[in-house]
Amino acid sequence: MTVRAVRTLDWVEPLAVAAGQAHREGALCLLSDGGSNGGRSWVACEPDRIVTTRMEADRPFADLAEQAMDRFVVGLATYDAGARPATGDRGESPGDWPDLMLARYPAMLVFDHAAGTVSAVGMGRDQAEAAKAADRAVGWIDGAKPSAPGGVPAARFEPERPERDYIDAVADVVARIAAGDLFQANIARAWQGELKPGFDPFAVFVRLAAGAAPYSALWRVGDRVLVSNSPELFLTFDPASRRIETRPIKGTRPRDPDAAIDAANAAELIASAKDRAENLMIVDLMRNDLSRVARPGSVVVETLFELESFATVHHLVSTVTGETEPGIGPAEVLAASFPPGSITGAPKHQAMRVIAEHEGPRGAWCGSLFLLDDDGALTASVLIRTISFWREGEVWVFRTLAGAGIVADSDPISELRETDTKIAAIRAALIGQAR
DSSP: OOEEEEEEEEOOOHHHHHHHHTTSTTOEEEEOOSSSGGGEEEEEOOOSEEEEEOOOSSSTTHHHHHHTTSSEEEEEEOHHHHHHHHHOOOOOOTTOOOSEEEEEESEEEEEETTTTEEEEEEEESSHHHHHHHHHHHHHHHTTOOOOOOOSOOBSOOEESSOHHHHHHHHHHHHHHHHTTSOSEEEEEEEEEEEBOTTOOHHHHHHHHHTTOOTEEEEEEETTEEEEEEEOOEEEEEETTTTEEEEOOEEEEEEOOSSHHHHHHHHHHHHHOHHHHHHHHHHHHHHHHHHHTTBOTTOOEEEEEEEEEEOSSEEEEEEEEEEEBOTTOOHHHHHHHHOSOGGGTEESHHHHHHHHHHHOOOOTTTTSEEEEEOTTOOEEEEEOOSEEEEEEETTEEEEEEEEEEEEOTTOOHHHHHHHHHHHHHHHHHHHHSOOO
16 A cells, blocks of 8 residues: 655745756656646656666556556656567667666655645655655755756757758658558658767756746656657546546647737648648547547547647647546556657558658657656656757767658648757757757
8 A cells, every 4th residue: 555645835946946956866857837737847856766678569568567556657668669569670779768767756846836836745655654755855945946047058969861861751751642651650850969068958958948848858867868848748647537638739830929920820820721631640540549448439539720839839739538448557558559649640550660761760759758646647748849868978969859740742841841940949958049
């Protein structure tokens, strides 16, 4: 039996607390924009167990089921692990990210943006153990410190391949769609570089936090750090109600400082038949994925083509929900849908095979970062707008990607420009230039 202890505290900014713990092992900050993702942020460090494992095709999240018992669990599943049944083993990704990393935390600080409160939550096998864990979380607040954006952290930010390669890849996918091989595939470009001496990935996280998305995150495990500014929910699952939800994003337009142009861009996106068709294909794919674990007849599309606006982009977002069969847990829910349909394509396995012909291994990008909270509820993001960092000697090296959904009437130049729009905030955070 798991016991929980809670200490309710006065408000302090989660980013300030995260700054005080940022260099400790397992440092974690799941930063909400305050209006989405339930309006909650999470900060923790120093897990009591870290597991890295290979995902097996028949039970890819079996290790999660074994760990998710009496603690908070944070996990990262790589895109390539989920794609392996379709693509085969493609070797190591840059940075050699393992298939699945899991960390078990006895305590977390939970920041409720709406209520303006912080809760130190400890979990344990008895009240004394849970109380000790909660008190330890309270102590993290004492280390809070200012987290103002500093100087430009990256020494360089360079594309891995020429723009012409991407244009040709898009043209090839359009031709395959015309030939009936598939309906849609998400094709990405990659950039890489390193940070200047003395700079740490947390500095990049702070710069991105100025335009925080609903699923912003920093997670440090050993010599790897993930920094994400993702706006996209992959899955939520509430074991009490058995409700599952996914919110795929398809359709993008840039924001503009001129209000009239910005509104015109949003209106154009809402009216775009191409973007709505692209979104609908992924909605249908996600309906099919959820149906693998849902009670028959329970999967519904709650909203279609809603406009959501973020710091640098407008998106079209749809919401699909369902109710799982009894006995289904977070591991089964993730396995049914991973990797996310919005960053693969349709049909999913064929799209992943086509992606593999045009891209190297993606690693953490377009995988998922997820949390099992103190109620056992799952929240998993899609790792778009995400940077992978790893140490090479004394230098932090990074890699990031941006993709676009390619459909029958895609224009290669327009899709190239869409990737530029999507990477703009990350480029600015790293080298101070959006273009």
